Amino acid sequence: MKAVLLDLDGTLLDTAPDIAAAANAMLAEQGLAPLPAAAVRDFIGSGIPKLVERCLQASGPPLACARLESALRSFATHYDRLNGRSSAPFPGAVAALERLRAAGLRLACVTNKASAFTLPLLERSGLAPYLDAVVTADQVGRRKPDPQPFLHGCRLLGASPAESVVIGDSANDAEGARAAGCPVLLVSYGYSEGRDVRTIDCDGVVDTLGEAAERILSFRAPAPR
Secondary structure, three states, X not given: OOEEEEOOEOOOXXXXXXXXXXXXXXXXHOOOOOOOHHHHHOOOOOOHHHHHHHHHHHHOXXXXXXXXXXXXXXXXXXXXXXXXXXXXXXXXHHHHHHHHHHOOOEEEEEEOOOHHHHHHHHHHHOOHXXXXXXXXXXXXXXXXXXXXXXXXXXXXXXXXHHHEEEEEOOHHHHXXXXXXXXXEEEEOOOOOOOOOHHHOOOOOEEOOHHXXXXXXXXXXXXXXX
């Protein structure tokens, strides 16, 4: 293994509080009822347009294109204001990144979030210095589960897909990694869009990023003589 490609929301950072707050501010502007934070959490994973669409469908009458366009602008305004305010790395995430970097692995964040939100969030959370590259959906023009974000990440890190482990939290990560030819681990605590990650085809489910680092480094180590 030469590289690790990490999902952002639900894997590295707990961003649900800020996303839920922005979603409910958007719903209020649309004259719709707020949603429980847990409901919004289950909508995270396929990018902001899909999240906003799901919020509108869950809170209001049948979706209209005009409402979706207005809601997307509203959400972007509120999320720009709230992005990173209550988000925090999951327990053990920073220590895991430090350990992987110390072992000589190159690290990239691969996310369906737009770069306008991703880059400030990584800076505010203190994770930016640990990453050698950041791949966003708008940068590549494709969203996970399309393999292109992962393939682009591999190219940036100078590693083949077979040498690059994906760590994510959903079927989008697992399916995209499989299509790219990367091994994949899924975390049990993330945003899996309401699906049990243990039902998703992957190479292992871990409870912490520390456990993921342990598996990767153990696999990397030479066999004892």
